[in-house]
Amino acid sequence: MQIRPAVAADVAALQQLILREGPNDWNYLPPDAVAETLQQLAAGRVQGLLAEQQGKLVGIMLFACADPYPQYRPADIAPPQAAFLIEAVVSRACAGQGLGSRLLLAVCAALRTQGYGWLCADRHQQNAGSAGMMRKAGFAELGSYLDTERRWSGSRQTSVCGRRL
Numbered sequence: 001m002q003i004r005p006a007v008a009a010d011v012a013a014l015q016q017l018i019l020r021e022g023p024n025d026w027n028y029l030p031p032d033a034v035a036e037t038l039q040q041l042a043a044g045r046v047q048g049l050l051a052e053q054q055g056k057l058v059g060i061m062l063f064a065c066a067d068p069y070p071q072y073r074p075a076d077i078a079p080p081q082a083a084f085l086i087e088a089v090v091s092r093a094c095a096g097q098g099l100g101s102r103l104l105l106a107v108c109a110a111l112r113t114q115g116y117g118w119l120c121a122d123r124h125q126q127n128a129g130s131a132g133m134m135r136k137a138g139f140a141e142l143g144s145y146l147d148t149e150r151r152w153s154g155s156r157q158t159s160v161c162g163r164r165l
Contacts, residue, residue, distance in 0.1 A: 001099070003106050006048030006060065011038045013057050014050065022089040026127035028150035029087075037062055037086055046086065049106050051099055058091040061103045063111070069120050069160050072142040077117040077164075085121035088130070095129065101136035108137065112165040120162035126154040131161075139163045 006014060015038055022029045040046040041062060051059035066084035067073060073082050085107065090100045111119055123130040125144050139161040147158035 001058075001102075002052045003049055003103060004052070005110075006041060006050045006062070008042035010048075010050060010057075011042050014038055014041075014048070014060050017057050017060060017091065018087065018089050021091050022087075025153040026124035026130065028124075034087075040064070047110070049103055049110065051090075051094075051103055053094070058094045059099050059103050060087065060089050061085060061107050062087040063107055063119070065116070069122075069142070069162070072120060072160055072162055073118050074164065081115065081117040083111050083116045083119045085119060088121070088133070098136070100129070100133035104133060104137040104139075108163070108165050116165050118162060119165055120160060122158050122160050124151055124154065125157035125159045131159075134161045137163070 015034060018029060018034050019031060037046055041048050046062055046064045048060055048062045050057060063083055063085050067079045067082040068084055070079065088100060108119060121134060140163065142160045142162050144157045144159045146156060148156050151158060
């Protein structure tokens with residue numbers, strides 16, 4: 001398994017992986033928003049780490065300097081030191097093997113070397129796979145809220161998670 005930074009040349013393959021492997025009852029992945037995020041990756045405004053196995057793309061995490069949940073950011077961390085995990089998708093063939101938490105820990109390490117001190121993410125409250133991945137990577141659940149625009153199944157709640165880097 002190789003983890004490397006995502007680059008502009010990866011955008012088409014990343015879009016295919018995200019839209020093929022990501023959709024389920026717990027994920028909010030509108031194709032237009034995915035395309036916009038990937039355009040931001042190509043332009044250098046979003047970063048990504050991807051996982052390849054025998055030359056095949058099997059996972060991606062996209063992240064950026066952002067502070068969408070400032071109420072949860074520790075007071076001693078300035079907004080420019082906060083990052084947000086925009087997207088995390090692992091191939092179903094690799095699910096349950098620890099790849100997600102391994103990628104997430106690599107994201108944390110990359111952000112730490114860039115001077116970031118905080119990473120937050122959100123997920124469907126009932127997404128057990130995502131919850132486990134985040135927990136294994138040292139994230140704590142910070143709060144939940146009703147999110148009927150992005151959550152159409154189960155509790156329709158979004159949970160916010162975060163960790164110091």
